[in-house]
Amino acid sequence: MDVLSDKNYIPQVAIDCVIFGYENRQLKVLLSKLAFKGNFYALHSGFIKQEEDLDEAAKRILEDRTGFQDIYLEQFKVFGRADNKRKQFLDALIQSNYSEDRKFLTETNNSNAYAWFTKRFISIGYYALVDMKRVSPKLTQFDVSIDWCPIQEVPELIMHYDEVFQEALAALRTDIDHKFNAFNLLPEKFTMKEVQQIYETIFEKEFTRSNFQKKILDMDVLERLEKRLTGAKNKAPYLYRLK
Amino acid sequence: MDVLSDKNYIPQVAIDCVIFGYENRQLKVLLSKLAFKGNFYALHSGFIKQEEDLDEAAKRILEDRTGFQDIYLEQFKVFGRADNKRKQFLDALIQSNYSEDRKFLTETNNSNAYAWFTKRFISIGYYALVDMKRVSPKLTQFDVSIDWCPIQEVPELIMHYDEVFQEALAALRTDIDHKFNAFNLLPEKFTMKEVQQIYETIFEKEFTRSNFQKKILDMDVLERLEKRLTGAKNKAPYLYRLK
DNA sequence: GCAAAAGTGTTAATTTTACACCCATGA
């Protein structure tokens, strides 16, 4: 990562990414636990390089955290309150971690970076839909762990991230019917049942099997492939793939 | 307006406003013509004060240009390409206006402001819906005129504004069915026919009168008021108002 | 053959569309 300065990055602008995955009939979100005393959970943020398109920046940040390319991304909202929750939180964090990390602020470099980092920020929210199996979350210097958390069990998040998460979830629910993007939560090939289970999970309601199948096929975005023999003693379902 | 500096405003972030109005069965957009040699048309942009919420900034910019408060605003997209069309355009503009405006760059203040102004920008797009009759556009030091232009006749715009305008129009068309916001283009009290004409204008298609009435009333967002005697020799239509 | 689950089809319910009819208004 380049040095945090106005020369390298656009100041006072962050990209906040809400990364959704799906497993065991649960919608999950990737949270990082901060490498500081206390239980602090965060979303994945980054900054925009001076020479870089906004969408490129979002992709780069996502790739850094998840380790793979071609992620489905959707920009959903900009957050820009002037209450500097960011600085409040970070000041308190540094304070309570002073004994171990006292060097953090004494070095000139870090002191400049800290000032840069704690200014009031505009944050641009993106959500990402990924196939969990293809993601291998990567730690940064600031987090001690990075884990998938079911959306019903998301703990309190730091700074303004609670709001970002809630808005991302709302955006996902309204987008999914028009943008046909739920398939991005699945592997390349999938059965109709898997699609239905995702929809049922996201909307927290059940759909009639036969009608659901019609509705999805009428979207005309899937192609039918070979059958998948599951070993179960029943008819084998067809596999589908995005056209 | 405060001096353009990092101290007063968030650097490299602009708010671009697309202001829609409606008149004579036409959807119009408010454009400003720049006070420079040549025919240059622009949308309405502004910057975010350091102590100001993002939405407040958008409101302020809109109020400055239109002269009234309580404008219906919707944030629709962020634009962030790194190609600096902004600087390219402004350099060329200054160049071609050099003889008259040579002082512009020689004063230290302006030179600083110019450097600030021509950096690479992230721009946050908002669209506004207003009752044209209540708007009295106000000139800034940079525009020679500010006028309503039917959306079919919008000329080429400077910088990246063509894209912003097109995206705003697309956002308006997709929003209007869910957000019930078309009424903001009309005066406080209006007839059903006026609503229908707005819809027909925006979607460029006709609706059956009786079915349209049902659809709008089923939204359950309007209250019926007294009749309006128009003087026409036919039944007087009811007036409606947003609940 | 049987149970389980997937694929397909059929009918009922609901919503949308088209259109007809009646009513108020001013000449």
Add this chain to the structure above:
DNA sequence: TCATGGGTGTAAAATTAACACTTTTGC
């Protein structure tokens, strides 16, 4: 009383929802 356009109701069409029937799979 007539022409005009607004308000309301009704029948047809289309879409959606509910559910039944058939097929495939492994034991």
